[in-house]
Amino acid sequence: MTKPVRAAGVARPIKLLGPYKLDAHREALICKALDLGSSLRGAAAHAGISPGTITDWLSRGRTGEEPYASFAARCDLARAAWEVRSLEQIEAAAAGGAWQAAAWRLERRIDRLYARKAPDLSQLIEKLVNERLAAELQAAEDRAHGLAATAPTPAAPADPDANEVLE
Numbered sequence: 001m002t003k004p005v006r007a008a009g010v011a012r013p014i015k016l017l018g019p020y021k022l023d024a025h026r027e028a029l030i031c032k033a034l035d036l037g038s039s040l041r042g043a044a045a046h047a048g049i050s051p052g053t054i055t056d057w058l059s060r061g062r063t064g065e066e067p068y069a070s071f072a073a074r075c076d077l078a079r080a081a082w083e084v085r086s087l088e089q090i091e092a093a094a095a096g097g098a099w100q101a102a103a104w105r106l107e108r109r110i111d112r113l114y115a116r117k118a119p120d121l122s123q124l125i126e127k128l129v130n131e132r133l134a135a136e137l138q139a140a141e142d143r144a145h146g147l148a149a150t151a152p153t154p155a156a157p158a159d160p161d162a163n164e165v166l167e
Contacts, residue, residue: 020049022057027071030054034078037086 020026026047033043044051061072093101106114 020053022067022071027074030071031074031078034075035082037082 026049029047030043033046034040038046040054041051044054047054057068058072058075061068061070063069090101090105094105103114107116
């Protein structure tokens with residue numbers, strides 16, 4: 001099926017591609033990419049198809065429809081193999097003395113105890129506001145003391161009787 005397309009003012013037919021067929025070559029490309037740790041989007045690009053196509057094939061496979069069920073199982077296996085290899089690398093790094101690898105493992109495996117906690121924004125805001133108010137109060141007190149120290153001492157009220165000549 002063709003559809004005319006205007007490019008640079010010239011109409012030319014392009015072929016519209018129909019649904020892709022799951023074949024051994026595409027499956028191998030997808031599973032290889034997943035085995036290397038690729039996302040579905042990256043695996044789809046590697047196989048020359050859209051991410052939606054892989055998602056559709058996996059969904060159909062989860063229902064038991066063949067050949068998609070076998071494809072979904074192989075994708076799961078490829079992802080699991082990548083995960084295990086990655087964990088083996090982290091374990092080897094931790095065993096070699098890289099404390100960051102051990103910390104990473106703890107943060108992700110037992111996150112309720114070891115994951116970094118995001119700061120409570122309300123407490124952070126309250127702290128910043130209090131610090132700002134304290135600084136402004138201190139500045140106002142400093143200005144008040146500074147003005148009192150530099151202001152001229154008020155003259156004593158004149159004693160009306162002091163300039164009187166005694167008679």
